[in-house]
Each structure stands twice: as C-alpha cells, then as structure tokens.
Amino acid sequence: MVEALRTMIVSGRLEPGERLIENRISQTLHTSRGPVREALRELEHEGLVQSFPYRGAVVLGVSEEEVHEVLIPIRLTLERFAFAKALERMSDADFADLGKIAWMMEEAARGLDLQKVVEADVSFHELVIRRAGQPHAVQIWRSIAPRIRAYFLRYGQFRDLEGLVGEHRALLAALQTREPDVVLPLLEQHIAVHSPL
Amino acid sequence: MVEALRTMIVSGRLEPGERLIENRISQTLHTSRGPVREALRELEHEGLVQSFPYRGAVVLGVSEEEVHEVLIPIRLTLERFAFAKALERMSDADFADLGKIAWMMEEAARGLDLQKVVEADVSFHELVIRRAGQPHAVQIWRSIAPRIRAYFLRYGQFRDLEGLVGEHRALLAALQTREPDVVLPLLEQHIAVHSPL
DNA sequence: TATTTGGCTATTGTCGACAATCGAGCGAGT
DNA sequence: ACTCGCTCGATTGTCGACAATAGCCAAATA
Numbered sequence: 001m002v003e004a005l006r007t008m009i010v011s012g013r014l015e016p017g018e019r020l021i022e023n024r025i026s027q028t029l030h031t032s033r034g035p036v037r038e039a040l041r042e043l044e045h046e047g048l049v050q051s052f053p054y055r056g057a058v059v060l061g062v063s064e065e066e067v068h069e070v071l072i073p074i075r076l077t078l079e080r081f082a083f084a085k086a087l088e089r090m091s092d093a094d095f096a097d098l099g100k101i102a103w104m105m106e107e108a109a110r111g112l113d114l115q116k117v118v119e120a121d122v123s124f125h126e127l128v129i130r131r132a133g134q135p136h137a138v139q140i141w142r143s144i145a146p147r148i149r150a151y152f153l154r155y156g157q158f159r160d161l162e163g164l165v166g167e168h169r170a171l172l173a174a175l176q177t178r179e180p181d182v183v184l185p186l187l188e189q190h191i192a193v194h195s196p197l
Numbered sequence: 198m199v200e201a202l203r204t205m206i207v208s209g210r211l212e213p214g215e216r217l218i219e220n221r222i223s224q225t226l227h228t229s230r231g232p233v234r235e236a237l238r239e240l241e242h243e244g245l246v247q248s249f250p251y252r253g254a255v256v257l258g259v260s261e262e263e264v265h266e267v268l269i270p271i272r273l274t275l276e277r278f279a280f281a282k283a284l285e286r287m288s289d290a291d292f293a294d295l296g297k298i299a300w301m302m303e304e305a306a307r308g309l310d311l312q313k314v315v316e317a318d319v320s321f322h323e324l325v326i327r328r329a330g331q332p333h334a335v336q337i338w339r340s341i342a343p344r345i346r347a348y349f350l351r352y353g354q355f356r357d358l359e360g361l362v363g364e365h366r367a368l369l370a371a372l373q374t375r376e377p378d379v380v381l382p383l384l385e386q387h388i389a390v391h392s393p394l
Numbered sequence: 395t396a397t398t399t400g401g402c403t404a405t406t407g408t409c410g411a412c413a414a415t416c417g418a419g420c421g422a423g424t
Numbered sequence: 425a426c427t428c429g430c431t432c433g434a435t436t437g438t439c440g441a442c443a444a445t446a447g448c449c450a451a452a453t454a
Contacts, residue, residue, distance in 0.1 A: 022436070032409045034231075037436090041235060045242035047336045054415045054436050066333045069278055074337065077274045081266055136263045136344065139244045140271065143340050147333065219406070229439045234406090251406050251445045 001031055002039040006048075006146070011115065012154045016061030020049065046146040062151040071148055076191050078140055079125065083187055085132035087178050094131055098124060098172045105168060109161035117161055118149055124168055128175070198228055199236040203245075203343070208312065209351045213258030217246065243343040259348045268345055273388050275337055276322065280384055282329035284375050291328055295321060295369045302365060306358035314358055315346055321365055325372070 005025065008014055026036045040057050043049040051057035062071075101124045108116035122145055129141050167190050174183045202222065205211055223233045237254050240246040248254035259268075298321045305313035319342055326338050364387050371380045 021434090023434095033436090034408055037235070038238060038407095041238055042242070045239070045336075045340065047333050050332070051436095055417085056435065060332065062333070063331075066331050069282075070275070070331055070334050070337070073274050073278065074271055077270050078267070081270065085266075134263050134267060135247070135257065136244050136259070137267050139242075140267070140340070143242065143337070218404090220404095230406090231438055235437095248406095252447085253405060 001029070001035050002042060004029055005036070005039040006043060006046075012150070014059045016059050018059045020051075020057040020059065043146075046143055048146055048150060062147055062154075064151075064155070067148065067151050071144055071151075072191065074140075075144055075148065076188065078137060078144070079129065079187060079191065080184060082129040082132040082134070082137050082141075083175075083183055084180055085134065085137075086128050087175065087180060087183060089131050089133060090128075090175060090178075094127070095172065095176055097127060098175070101127070102165065102168050102172060106165045109165050112161070114153065114161075117164065118152060121164070121168070122149060124171075198226070198232050199239060201226055202233065202236040203240060203243075209347070211256045213256050215256045217248075217254040217256065219253075240343075243340055245343055245347060259344055259351075261348075261352070264345065264348050268341055268348075269388065271337075272341055272345065273385065275334060275341070276326065276384060276388065277381060279326040279329040279331070279334050279338075280372075280380055281377050282331065282334075283325050284372065284377060284380060286328050286330060287325075287372060287375075291324070292369065292373055294324060295372070298324070299362065299365050299369060303362045306362050309358070311350065311358075314361065315349055318361070318365070319346060321368075 014020075020040060022033045022036050022040070026033045029036065040049060040051060044051055044057070047062075048060055049057050050060050101120050105117055105120035105124070108114075108120060126138070126141060126145070130138055132138075171183070171186060171190060174186050177183070211217075217237060219230045219233050219237070223230045226233065237246060237248060241248055241254070244259075245257055246254050247257050298317050302314055302317035302321070305311075305317060323335070323338060323342070327335055329335075368380070368383060368387060371383050374380070
C-alpha cells in the first residue's frame with residue numbers, strides 16, 4: 001500500500017512541486033489517512049517529498065547537480081565498501097540469484113520496459129549490498145537509491161539498455177572471481193559512466 | 198513529541214536489542230499510538246531502530262566497524278562536498294551563528310556535559326551543510342548523524358572535549374578565509390581523527 | 395514420543411472522528 | 425489607500441476503537 005504511492009511519485013506521474021493532500025490520496029488509493037501518512041513520511045526520508053507542519057507536502061525534484069555531486073559520490077563510497085565486503089561472503093545461491101536478476105533485466109531491456117530494467121538494476125545492487133552483512137549500509141542504500149531511480153526515470157532518456165545489461169553480467173562475473181582488484185575498478189566505472197544506475 | 202523518544206534512544210537509556218512496544222511507549226509519553234508510530238518510523242529511517250511487520254521494533258546497536266567503514270567515509274564524502282559548496286555562500290550572520298554554537302560548545306565542555314557538547318557539534322556541521330543549498334545533502338546528513346551521535350554517546354568515553362572545541366574554532370576561522378585549500382584538509386583531519394563527530 | 399492442529403494472547407495495522415493550526419480573504423478603522 | 429485584526433475554510437495532528445496477524449502453548453493424534 002505504501003508501494004503504490006511511492007511508484008506514483010518515482011515513476012514521474014506526479015510532477016515536482018505538486019501538492020500531496022493526505023485526504024485526496026487516501027481516497028484515490030482506497031485506504032485511510034493513516035497508511036498515507038506513513039507513506040509520505042517514508043518518501044520524505046527518501047528525499048522524494050518535503051512536508052511542512054500543518055501545511056502539507058510537495059513532490060521534490062532532483063537537480064542534476066545534486067545527483068552528480070552528492071548522490072553519485074556517496075553511492076560510490078557506499079558500494080565500494082559493500083562490494084568489497086560482500087566478495088568473501090557471497091554463496092553460489094547468491095550468484096544464481098544475481099544471474100536471475102540479470103536475466104530479468106535482459107528481458108525487460110528487450111521489451112524496452114525502462115521501469116522494469118531500472119527495478120532489476122536496483123535489485124542487483126541491493127542484493128550485493130545486503131550480502132555485505134552491514135545493516136546500516138543497506139539502510140543508507142535504501143535512502144539514496146529511490147532518488148537516483150527517480151532521476152533516471154524522469155530525466156534519463158532511453159540509453160543503451162543492452163549495454164547496461166552487459167555491464168551487470170560483467171559485474172557478476174567479476175564478483176565470482178572474488179578478486180577485489182577485478183571487481184572494484186569495474187564497479188567504479190559502472191557507476192561513474194551510467195551515472196544514474 | 199518525536200524528539201522525546203529519539204533522545205531516549207540516542208542518549209542510550211534504551212539498550213540495543215530492547216523491544217519497543219507502541220502501547221507502552223505511548224503511555225509513558227502520555228500520547229497516543231499515532232505519534233509513537235511516526236517516531237518509530239523516523240528512527241527506523243535513521244537506522245536506530247529496526248521493525249518487523251506485526252512483530253514490533255527493537256533498538257539497533259551500531260558496531261564500531263560500521264561506524265568506521267561506512268558511516269564515517271560517507272560522512273566525509275558528504276561534508277567535503279557541502280563545505281566546499283557552502284564556502285562561497287556563507288554570510289557574516291552565518292559566521293556569527295557558528296561562533297555562537299562554538300561558544301555554547303565551550304560552555305558545555307567546561308561543564309563536562311557530553312550531551313550538550315555533542316548537540317552543539319551536530320548543529321555546527323548541520324548549519325554549514327544547510328548553507329550548501331542542496332536539500333538532499335541535508336537530508337542525507339540527517340539520516341546519518343543520529344547514528345554517529347548515538348555511537349559517540351554510547352561507547353565514546355570522555356575524550357578531549359576542549360580539543361574538540363578548539364577544532365571547531367579552527368574550522369570556523371578556516372571557513373572565513375573562504376579558501377578551499379585551507380578548509381578541506383582541516384575538515385578531513387577533523388572528521389578522521391575525532392572519528393565520531 | 396514426535397507432530398500437527400487449534401485456539402489464545404500480545405502486538406501491530408487500519409479506520410473514522412475530532413482537535414489544532416495555518417493562511418487567505420474580508421472588513422473596519424485610520 | 426493602507427494596516428490591523430477577525431473569521432473561516434482547508435489541511436494536518438491526535439485520539440480511541442476495532443481488525444488482522446504472528447508466535448506460543450496445550451491438546452489431540454499417529
């Protein structure tokens with residue numbers, strides 16, 4: 001139920017600056033104001049929404065500058081650590097899961113379904129970060145990823161989806177070598193180039 | 198009202214692993230479950246609490262490894278950017294405010310009031326970050342700072358409080374020169390040495 | 395004895411109603 | 425014309441009651 005509202009915003013159906021009235025949302029979503037409030041708070045913590053006491057909430061935009069100068073560098077710091085940490089801890093089952101995600105991404109790319117591609121992309125990275133075994137790393141990832149995703153879905157023109165799939169396949173292969181010197185350079189290039197996801 | 202619960206946790210009155218039952222909390226805080234729920238969600242987004250559907254929430258600990266290998270590096274990335282950005286935008290009134298905070302910190306340090314010292318420390322950094330004019334930077338800071346603060350208050354023994362004050366005075370002076378080459382090295386050293394805050 | 399099934403309790407999730415607050419618009423006085 | 429204060433509508437903040445769920449324990453069963 002929270003998910004519904006988030007996708008409404010992340011997918012860009014709501015424009016930045018648009019007001020979010022709890023009552024109206026609760027009606028269109030056929031629920032009460034309680035869950036809506038929680039969803040709004042969650043989105044606020046994800047930086048997609050800003051709310052003012054007694055005055056409501058508005059959809060927040062993401063500037064290119066902020067993405068490139070704040071979100072991406074932080075993401076890089078986070079993932080560099082998480083990937084290095086996860087290397088030793090990934091099981092064969094994990095690699096299989098990553099392969100499955102890569103496959104789903106490929107399917108979505110073939111169908112030009114940008115939404116699904118991005119979704120798979122996020123899952124891929126989140127799975128690795130989870131395997132780092134550091135709860136706070138996951139926590140921070142969750143608070144940053146939605147913004148990058150929103151930026152990509154809103155302003156990102158259709159890029160080289162096939163190439164994106166290839167990069168994740170390469171990342172997976174690199175992870176399987178369990179060699180930091182192989183994984184980290186690849187990761188940095190992956191994040192820097194395809195800046196958003 | 199949210200603040201009350203947060204300080205209960207951050208200040209270490211609640212042990213990691215302790216269960217947080219909405220009903221009990223709402224009673225001890227003389228409020229209803231609604232605000233308590235919101236507070237818990239907020240704390241969850243700040244990484245101080247973890248909650249499981251239909252099973253409640255527990256206080257989360259912060260491991261030394263996570264602080265040093267995740268939170269501090271991310272904080273460094275964030276502040277490096279924010280300070281550089283804020284340099285050009287700080288007004289004399291801002292410098293005056295920073296001076297006031299430094300003074301309050303000194304008072305607290307003299308009285309060995311660790312809680313107040315840390316509070317002033319956080320304010321100092323948040324003010325500069327706010328002046329960077331990048332909403333998302335502030336957002337991320339808010340989601341990271343409470344954890345570092347909690348770590349410091351819980352496990353950090355009384356350190357060189359006077360020295361800490363001095364470092365902030367130096368930071369302020371550096372900011373007033375508006376020279377990145379002066380500020381950034383000082384900042385990096387400040388964060389790295391006094392690892393928490 | 396091991397296992398499953400059923401109810402029971404503690405706790406969170408959801409709802410609708412009411413209270414508090416903010417800002418806009420309006421009118422009176424200068 | 426301008427400012428001050430007031431009322432009023434829109435919206436969020438708070439509350440108490442009820443519904444849904446997960447985990448536990450005992451009883452029934454093989």
